[in-house]
Amino acid sequence: MSNVIGIGAAPRRKEDFRFLTGRGNYVADVKRADMTFGVFIRSPHGHAVIRGIDKAPALALPGVQAVLTGDDVAADGLGSLPCGWGIHGADGLPMKEPPFPMLAQGKVRFVGDMIAFVVADTLEQARAAAEAVVIDYAVLPAVVGVLEAVRPGAPQLFDDVPNNLCCDWELGDKAAVATAFKRAAHVARLSLVNNRLIGNPMEPRAAIAEYNGGTGHYTLWTTSQFPHVVRFLMSALVLKIPEQKMRVVAPDVGGGFGVKQFHYGEEAVITWAARQVGRPVKWVADRSEGFVSDRHGRDHVTEAELALDQNGKFLALKVVTFANMGGYLSTFGPNIPTNLYGPLLSGVYMTPAIYCNVKVVFTNTVPVDAYRGAGRPEATFVVERLVDVAAAEMGIDRVELRRRNIIPKESYPYQTPVLVEYDSGDPMGCLEDALASANVAGFAGRKAKSERDGKFRGLGFSTYVEACGLAPSRFAGRLGARGGLYESATVRVHPTGQVTVLIGTHNHGQGHETTFAQIVSEKLGVAFENVDIVFGDTDRVQFGMGTYGSRSLVVGGAALAKASDKVVVKGKKIAAHLLEAGEQDIQFKAGVFSVAGTDRIKTFQEIAGAAYVPHDYPLEVLEPGLEEQAYYDPVNFTYPGGCHIAEVEVDPETGTVTLEKYTAVDDVGTVINPMIVEGQLHGGIVQGIGQALYENAVYDDISGQLLSGSFMDYTMPRADHLPNMTIKTHSTLCTHTPMGVKGCGEVGTIGSPAAVINAVVDALSHLGVQHVDMPATPNRIWRVIQNAAMPRAAE
Amino acid sequence: MRSFAFHRPNTLYEMSALLGGVIDSVPLAGGMTLLPTIKQRLAAPAALVDLSKIPQMFGIAVTDGVLTIGAMTRHVDVAESAEIRSKVPLLASLAAGIGDPAVRNRGTIGGSVANNDPSADYPAAVLALDATIVTDRREIAADAFFKGLFATALEPEEIITAVRFPVPSAGGYAKFKSPASRYALVGVCVAQKAGKIRVAVTGAGPGVFRIGAMEAALESSFTPDAIAVIKVSSENLSSDIHADAEYRAHLVTVMAKKAVMAALQTL
Ligand SMILES: Cc1cc2nc3c(=O)[nH]c(=O)nc-3n(C[C@H](O)[C@H](O)[C@H](O)COP(=O)(O)OP(=O)(O)OC[C@H]3O[C@@H](n4cnc5c(N)ncnc54)[C@H](O)[C@@H]3O)c2cc1C
DSSP states (O other): OOOOOOOOOOOOTTTTTHHTOOOOOBBGGOOOOEEEEEEEEEEESSSSEEEEEEOOHHTTTHHHHHHHEEEEETTTTTOOOOOOBBBBBBSSOOOOOOOOOOOOOOEOOTTTTTEEEEEESSSHHHHHHHHHHHHEEOOOOOOOSHHTTTTTOOOOOSSSSSGGGEEEEEEOOOOHHHHHHHHHHEEEEEEEEEEEEOOOOOOOOOOEEEEEEETTTEEEEEEEEEEEHHHIIIIIIIIOOGGEEEEEEEEESOOOTTSSSSSOHHHHHHHHHHHHTTTTTTEEHHHHHHHSSEEEEEEEEEEEEEEEOOTTTEEEEEEEEEEEEESSSOOGGGGGTTTTGGGGGGGGGGGEEEEEEEHHHOOOOBBBBOOOTTTTHHHHHHHHHHHHHHHHHEEEEHHHHHHHBBOOOOSSSEEEESSSSSOOOOOHHHHHHHHTTTGGGEEEEEEEEHTTOOOEEEEEEEEEOOBSSOHHHHHHHHTTTOOOOOOEEEEEEOOOOOOEEEEESSSSOOOHHHHHHHHHHHOOOOOOOGGEEOOOHHHOOOOOOOTTTOOOIIIIIIHHHHHHHHHHHHHHHHHHHHHHHHHGGGGEEETEEEEETTEEEEEOOOHHHHHHHTTOOOHHHHHHHEEEEEEESSOOOOOOOOEEEEEEETTTTTTTTEEEEEEEEOOOBBBBBHHHHHHHHHHHHHHHIIIIIIOOOBBBBOOOOOOOOTTTTTTTOOGGGOOOOEEEOOOOSSSSSSTBBBOOOOOOHHHHHHHHHHHHHHHHHGTTOOOSSSSSOOOHHHHHHHHSOOOOOOO | OOOOOOOOOOSSSHHHHHHOOOOOOOEESTTTTTHHHTTSOOOSSEEEEEEETOOOGGOEEEETTTTETTTOBHHHHHHHHHHHHHHOOHHHHHHTSSOOOHHHHOOOOOHHHHTTTTTTSSHHHHHHOEEEESSSSEEEEEEHHHHHHTTTTTTTTOOOOEEEEEEOOOEEEEEOTTTTTOOOEEEEEEEEEEEEEEEESSSSSSOEEHHHHHHHHHHHOGGGGGGTTTOOOTTOOOSSSSOHHHHHHHHHHHHHHHHHHHHHHHO
């Protein structure tokens, strides 16, 4: 059929027309008749007891409909915000899981913690009323750093969580690691900080809720990456309303990066409030509110040691990490620095023994959860930095040391000592390709030129792997997941042969409407423009776990491929009937059913027509209609990876780091749309560069105030910070996903921080610098240079 | 944002009457600083008096070696003015480096100078070029105008109508941008006129200030090397999450050298 745009093609993105012409439909665009406006009152203190709340002055103001507080939540018997993962400590005991009330009860634990919700006829009235609520606080000392929080005498967030320790988690063979360290020729050690980040999607979070008193139905429009999960958690566990009476719609969403893949208290409060006031309620966060309430990411303090033999072969890796959880457990919180971190410490290397201990710690900060990459950038940073330290200390070239330890292509599938089995990969191939693409051979010349200009030039490598396509449910269940992680898709073929896909993933910038249409176009031979993708509405889409962890194509796309295959199977049955042939003799190719070896054919469109107008149809054995659904639960994670090479120039006078060149060669498996993959890589890499050079969420350690609470102080990477990038793929096919895909949403963010910092350290290596913490800001680099043991020139 | 009255006078006289007549009335120029504070409910003026329709507050002209810029002139207009680019190029490049295009398309020189943000760019040029601040009632020399953190010699309801810059024989401005806000982490302006040198620093401390030692050194030798060893003390400089005081002190010398290099280009 004409206009098939299939796998490997690069059509322009279908969704961009509505976005670029201002016709997207975001939550803030949703208007309901008679709607009211809500404002959250948030804690201005990092840690305080709420002694009393006086609503009366607010309730007396014009237009005010309700002022709801934690007491109202308790009086209604509502549940607390659930954590989707229950991990266990090294002692076998479950993590400490204090309640996370949707509105604070008795105590606030971070600046931004929600205390009350004020609803009024207009936004202005709600704001004025919020200012009129009088809250009496007894301010307590706050603790914001992980190391400080576990010290004896530190402020305690919860009475029943001693030393603020949520969980003391471990993975790996401690004894084997200890033995290996004893026979090591060299041990490389590194202490590092993985800086706290704020995702800052372009669209702030927002919600609008409506209650229908006639039917008892609720509708919530929310900026979510996983509306079905919000519906389940909120109806079953928080508000305790029948799941079938709850509809959650996540329409166009302006970026997520993880920030929108949690069930937030705001969603529950606003849904509950809509029923209380009997009118729709709308809330749109402003940017400042986002800074103190969107879940933050990263925030680790780590000590790592790598044992090597005299030839530089890795013998064992030992990692101890303190991971900040913030003030409460968010939806995926404890899973990120444990299950999504420890298993990735194997990297692309044949390290025989690994032990990882993670202390998961509460502090008076915004809850920390998944942010693009989630756990895997942290692991990659530890491993790739440590490899460079070891290389420098042993006098072995960094690339050579990697070559000696990289898992050869032939050794896949490769079982690591930390749970996971890599199904496929060719890290060496990616490395060699990247070395050539980055013109590493010409680096010496470029460095000499920089030196003539008084600048230091450095080159940094990151050969990395990640685990994505979250996730095999059975495996995740063993690790503590409280839900499944499959995905679903329905392929609805209309009587015209045109197709609507209903899928449980959520598109918020990734280009799913294009990629998924390409899959269907290829599978069914239907024109690309005749395939529409529907997502983000629990009343339209059967079910879904949503979009995060680079899972949409890997898990959702697989469900879609399966459902498409089922359509073909049914189509063949119909064709066999119409063509009076045996089903086994029917072939399907490029949108045409034919009897093998003959010229008797039926087009896909004719078959669809017959399915809906079954005058001549095998009604005795086959139902009419042409619509198939599939659920897909992966058998393993996928393991994209690759090699990133960053080249930087450092101005020693000001400490400014300039990224001069960036090369990424990634193995993402089958590429459906190369343009979209390149875009995902660009975005991901820039977020990693942001972490390495610019972004930092900083708290005042005494008051718990967020010092980087606006774009005036939180440095987002900008276009003029960045060079043109060389992006290539060097793919091996995933052996267990239907199309060989591995996912590409997070690779950029995972590979890049280590590449950039390795380049910065390389540029400063002649000064004896071994490590630089992120972000490598001018001030920090200037300090590092000042403090470095400068070789004294003869005077 | 709370509700407020909005006035748009056509004459200075009307303007003064409005500002004097309504308690808590505030002049509005580009609004780039004022409007965010109102939106965040940090300020709640009773009335805004918009200055954008008062003809006397506009215009760029050079007469008798003096460049006069009307207070309501936007940063983009200064950046693009052929007259300024040829006579006082440092001002054009300074204006071109303020914030981002949206800010430059709205923000004005009068608003910036009146606001005296410790990290703003214009105050450094006003001080180094020995400019005169012209108000609706008097003229104030730059040296007497800036009074530290957001404070100036302006009296209540006094309005800047123009800034007069003597055209220097050479001048340069070098700014180390805050990576987040793009305000000056440290900005140094160097100007030479009739053998006299003035060096003014913004961003580094609570207010714009001059460095006498550098001025003297440059008067004997107008080269970057002449000031390479002159360091300012970090004692009274600002420290924040982007730059500590010692780093700022170091940057002052680095940026001063760059400003001299830029000035030498204009000779
Ligand atoms: C994102 C961003 C980045 C920025 N980056 C920079 C930067 O890099 N460098 C820099 O220098 N600035 C920067 N600014 C500030 C910008 O230059 C503003 O334009 C300036 O601070 C205020 O000018 P305005 O015309 O917008 O004044 P307004 O905001 O309208 O007014 C500011 C104050 O001055 C008063 N005022 C205004 N005009 C007069 C007058 N003629 N007489 C007396 N009082 C008056 C007002 O009442 C108000 O109190 C930035 C601003 C933003 C928002």
